Amino acid sequence: QVQLVESGGGLVQAGGSLRLSCAASGSIFSIRVMGWYRQAPGKQRELAATITSDGTTNYADSVKGRFTISRDNAKNTVYLQMNNLKPEDTAVYYCYIVAGRIPIGSWGQGTQVTVSS
Numbered sequence: 001q002v003q004l005v006e007s008g009g010g011l012v013q014a015g016g017s018l019r020l021s022c023a024a025s026g027s028i029f030s031i032r033v034m035g036w037y038r039q040a041p042g043k044q045r046e047l048a049a050t051i052t053s054d055g056t057t058n059y060a061d062s063v064k065g066r067f068t069i070s071r072d073n074a075k076n077t078v079y080l081q082m083n084n085l086k087p088e089d090t091a092v093y094y095c096y097i098v099a100g101r102i103p104i105g106s107w108g109q110g111t112q113v114t115v116s117s
Contacts, residue, residue: 009111022095034078038091
């Protein structure tokens with residue numbers, strides 16, 4: 001059983017910054033991918049950014065140049081630094097990891113990010 005605990009969401013004005021954190025615990029073996037997805041009201045969940053165990057990153061076009069994903073393998077933690085936030089970044093942000101000998105995905109409970117104009 002894997003537990004993901006997210007933190008760092010909140011309310012910020014446009015142009016501001018937030019840093020999300022997600023710590024994984026429990027029966028963790030070989031975390032392959034860590035990432036963040038987001039879901040705005042009335043929309044489907046979409047990728048924001050991912051990072052593999054060797055540090056390869058992938059970003060949605062909408063966040064490139066503004067968001068930076070990083071991970072601390074020793075702490076099983078992934079971070080998302082979000083700069084120059086826009087109202088369209090408003091969403092629930094979900095942590096996601098793929099781990100295990102047989103890769104299995106796990107989701108966090110979500111953290112709300114609200115950007116006011």
